[in-house]
Amino acid sequence: MVYYEKLVRDAVDKxxxxxxxxxxxxxxxxxxxxxxxxxxxxxxxxxxxxGIRFGDEVPNTM
Structure with missing residues (x-):
């Protein structure tokens, strides 16, 4: 999840x-x-x- 969260943050901030x-x-x-x-x-x-666009499923790895 962190990867996608960073993509969104960079799209907004940068x-x-x-x-x-x-x-x-x-x-x-x-x-x-x-x-x-x-x-x-x-x-x-x-x-x-x-701009940014994605739609992916990410497994919950705990």
């Missing part, structure tokens, strides 16, 4: 993008601890150009 960032926990069966997370981001640069 790239001056407006970013919509969403993280959704993924569960299997009756588990109360997520087995993974769906990480999504979509950014827009100044002037309306497309």
């Amino acid at each position: 790239g001056k993008q407006v970013v919509h960032y969403k993280v959704t926990p993924l569960y299997e069966g009756n588990r109360v601890v997520p087995t993974g997370f769906r990480m999504q981001a979509r950014g827009v640069k100044a002037g309306g150009a497309p």
Whole structure:
């Protein structure tokens, strides 16, 4: 998760993008601890150009 969080932070801090960032926990069966997370981001640069974009599933490694 840290990798994706850093991508978003850099897009905002260094790239001056407006970013919509969403993280959704993924569960299997009756588990109360997520087995993974769906990480999504979509950014827009100044002037309306497309920016950062990803939609990946990341396993929960504890």
